[in-house]
Amino acid sequence: MNVTPPIRAIDQDRNIQPPSDRPGILYFILVGQPASYSEYFSLNRSTAELRLLKPVDRELYQRFSLVIKAEQDNGHPLPAYADLQIEILDENNQAPYFQRSLYQGFISESASVGTTISGSANLTAPLGIIALDNDIEELQPGATPVGTRVK
Numbered sequence: 001m002n003v004t005p006p007i008r009a010i011d012q013d014r015n016i017q018p019p020s021d022r023p024g025i026l027y028f029i030l031v032g033q034p035a036s037y038s039e040y041f042s043l044n045r046s047t048a049e050l051r052l053l054k055p056v057d058r059e060l061y062q063r064f065s066l067v068i069k070a071e072q073d074n075g076h077p078l079p080a081y082a083d084l085q086i087e088i089l090d091e092n093n094q095a096p097y098f099q100r101s102l103y104q105g106f107i108s109e110s111a112s113v114g115t116t117i118s119g120s121a122n123l124t125a126p127l128g129i130i131a132l133d134n135d136i137e138e139l140q141p142g143a144t145p146v147g148t149r150v151k
Contacts, residue, residue, distance in 0.1 A: 007048035009070030009080055023074035030081065032066040041086075043068065050084075058088045096133040103129050 009025050027048040029041065041064065042051045048070075064086040071077035105117040105127040119127040 007043070007050065007068060007082070007084070009048075009082075011072065023072040023076075025070050026073045028069045028071075030067040030069040032064060034061060034064065036061075037064050037066060040064070041066070056088050058090050061088055063087050090135050092135050094134045096131045099130040099132065103127065 007027065009027070011023070011025060024046065026045050027043050028045065029037070029043050032038070032041075040053055040056055040061075042053055043049070044051070048068075066084040066086070068082045068084050069079050070082075071079040105119065106121050106123060107115060107117050108123065117127045119125050
């Protein structure tokens with residue numbers, strides 16, 4: 001599982017110790033929300049590679065918040081902490097659909113190029129062709145559909 005930017009801690013003592021004397025850095029998930037995070041994610045203690053242990057159902061969890069701890073492995077832990085927010089994206093498993101199966105538009109015979117197609121014979125309102133996709137929940141309650149311009 002790729003995390004951007006990668007999880008990585010840097011030892012602030014790196015310039016005062018030769019590389020052979022530097023302690024390693026260990027990584028841990030200290031705490032997380034929801035509490036079931038440990039069923040879904042594990043963190044490699046030495047590489048900080050985050051792994052998904054089992055698929056996440058977006059209907060149950062939309063995001064996870066984890067606190068990552070990094071510390072030296074030399075008996076003087078000197079810990080550092082970072083927050084990791086994991087957003088669960090919905091799987092694209094539903095085709096888009098139109099609100100209606102038939103749309104009818106109106107335009108004056110003398111209309112110039114770029115004129116908006118109207119949804120009514122009196123040419124007062126633009127034609128609104130609405131396509132929705134339940135995967136991305138485009139039209140929330142109270143949202144206003146946008147009219148369509150044809151050139």
